Amino acid sequence: MQPCKRKPIINVLLTTLLVAFFTLSSCFPGSQTIRAENQVGGTGPTLVVEGTGTVSETPDQAKAALAIVNHDKSLSVAQEQNSAGTNQVIQALIAAGIPSENIETTSFTVWPQYSYPDTKNDNQPPTIIGYKVRNELTIINKIPDLGTALDTALKAGANEVINIQYLKSDTTEATNLALTRACQNAITKSQAIAKxxxxxxxxxxxxxxxxxxxxxxxxxMLKEAAIGGADSIPIQPGQLEVQSTVTVTFKLK
Incomplete structure (x- = not known):
């Protein structure tokens, strides 16, 4: 009579864990990683959980993109006008208190402008009738002073404010707090699953x-500086979010 073969207890336990995991995973819709695993070597099952932590911060800096745009029949004239206008805007911003290292040329483009033939003469190629020159600047400034800085740039010759982005000069404290919350979140979810x-x-x-x-x-987002007339452009930044994640593996007993 041959001895009866038993399935290893650990396989039964792992199967139970996996079934329970798929049942429980729907309870944690924000989780990206919840796994029940059986380690090789008989060390027992483990649980892998991802935790997320989020912190809201008030930004203290703003980055604004603005442009100086010129049109002329002559390319050289359009470029000269644009160069003079750009220098005038930069000097006005520096005079308003923005450090020169916080002012950067980020884009310079030139487009020919065409006149297209009417449909009766559609075999004729388009002809160049002028040029458009665009110089884009990016400025970084403290949020309370940004409205005044933009108004200064517009009065000095800038004719586009493209967008405004809000920043935090130092996110170290917020990042550390987000990591702490992510760890706490991972522990809370792991305790619920184990229970x-x-x-x-x-x-x-x-x-x-x-x-x-x-x-x-x-x-x-702002376009074509139809903002004129106000003494200072109003700026309201809102909140900035810092999010961190951690993945923790626990033994189960």
């Missing part, structure tokens, strides 16, 4: 830091 399985959390096996992302407030 539902009738088990307890054991020691931590591994911890790894995941992504750290900063989400700025919604970008403010």
């Amino acid at each position: 539902a399985l009738g088990m307890q959390l054991g020691e931590i096996v591994t911890v790894s830091e995941g992504t750290i992302s900063t989400t700025p407030p919604r970008t403010m």
Whole structure:
């Protein structure tokens, strides 16, 4: 009579863990990683959970993109006018208190402007009738002073304010707090899963830091400087979000 073969207890336990995991995963819609695993070598099952932490911060700086645009029949004239206008805007911003290192030329483009033949003469190629020159500047300034700086640039010759982005000069404290919250979130979820399985959390096996992302407030979009007339452009930044993730592996017992 041959001895009866038993399935290893650990395989039964792992199967139970996996079934329970798929049932529980719907309870944690924000989780990107919740896994029940059986380590090789008989060390027992483990639980891998990802935690997320978010912190809201008030931005203290703003980055604004503006442009000086000129049109002329002559390319050289358009370029000269644009160069003079750009220098005038830069000097006005420096005089308003913006450090020169916070003013940067980020784009310079030239487009020919065409006249197209009417449909009766559509075999004729288009002819160049002039040129458009565009010089884009980016400025960084403290938020309370940005409205005045933009107004200064517009009065000095800038004719486009393209967008405004809000920044935080130092996100170290917010990042550390977000990481702390991510760890707490991972522990809370792990405890809930272990309790539902009738088990307890054991020691931590591994911890790894995941992504750290900063989400700025919604970008403010402005075009063609139809903003004139106000003494200072009103600026309202909103909140900036810092998000961190951690992945923690626990032993289960």
